[in-house]
Amino acid sequence: DGGITQSPKYLFRKEGQNVTLSCEQNLNHDAMYWYRQDPGQGLRLIYYSQIVNDFQKGDIAEGYSVSREKKESFPLTVTSAQKNPTAFYLCASRDRVDTEAFFGQGTRLTVV
Amino acid sequence: AQKITQTQPGMFVQEKEAVTLDCTYDTSDQSYGLFWYKQPSSGEMIFLIYQGSYDEQNATEGRYSLNFQKARKSANLVISASQLGDSAMYFCAMRDVFYGQNFVFGPGTRLSVLP
Numbered sequence: 006d007g008g009i010t011q012s013p014k015y016l017f018r019k020e021g022q023n024v025t026l027s028c029e030q031n032l033n034h035d036a037m038y039w040y041r042q043d044p045g046q047g048l049r050l051i052y053y054s055q056i057v058n059d060f061q062k063g064d065i066a067e068g069y070s071v072s073r074e075k076k077e078s079f080p081l082t083v084t085s086a087q088k089n090p091t092a093f094y095l096c097a098s099r100d101r102v103d104t105e106a107f108f109g110q111g112t113r114l115t116v117v
Numbered sequence: 118a119q120k121i122t123q124t125q126p127g128m129f130v131q132e133k134e135a136v137t138l139d140c141t142y143d144t145s146d147q148s149y150g151l152f153w154y155k156q157p158s159s160g161e162m163i164f165l166i167y168q169g170s171y172d173e174q175n176a177t178e179g180r181y182s183l184n185f186q187k188a189r190k191s192a193n194l195v196i197s198a199s200q201l202g203d204s205a206m207y208f209c210a211m212r213d214v215f216y217g218q219n220f221v222f223g224p225g226t227r228l229s230v231l232p
Contacts, residue, residue: 038219038220040222045225046224046225047121047208047222047223047224047225048208048220048222049222050219050220053219063219093160095160095162097162097220104167105152105164105167106152106162106164106220107164108154108161108162109161110159110160110161111160111161113160
């Protein structure tokens, strides 16, 4: 089945460590997004990419990095520079300009 | 800049009743899309309904309908015949069609359906 796969579902990180969240889609979508969601709040954009090898910062990009080497993959690295990384992370992709975004199941990151 | 406002942090509705979730938006763009998503406790975001800014008729998808009032910049979601499985967070979002690349989300409304 076509869709977006995020892994892992749960991730624990020690302070000072970098961790990478995986996002893979087989929908042949050009655009991909990373959002952060804090408890009881809406989604905030971290990074987005319209095409391979190109990406732009969103509203809260500090402490995060991404790559887009393949159309299907858009991994997010949470670096040690991110001071408060504990949150729920959602990856999404979109096809045409007037269509909805499709979301993965999310990764819940906890700093221990 | 685009902004979405959802003024109802939480709502209760009796099973089988209809409920309206409010959404107002602010944009200077002429062509945009409005979206509603449902987020159950499991966390995934489920697309419900879409309304284009130039669509003359209100969008409907099964039990979901969107009450679109362009002049008032509102895009309220109406859920008819509520079911227990409708209990979830609901997010309103918008995206400029031609120039914007991002979806802007509101803070959400938590809907609880009572048996």
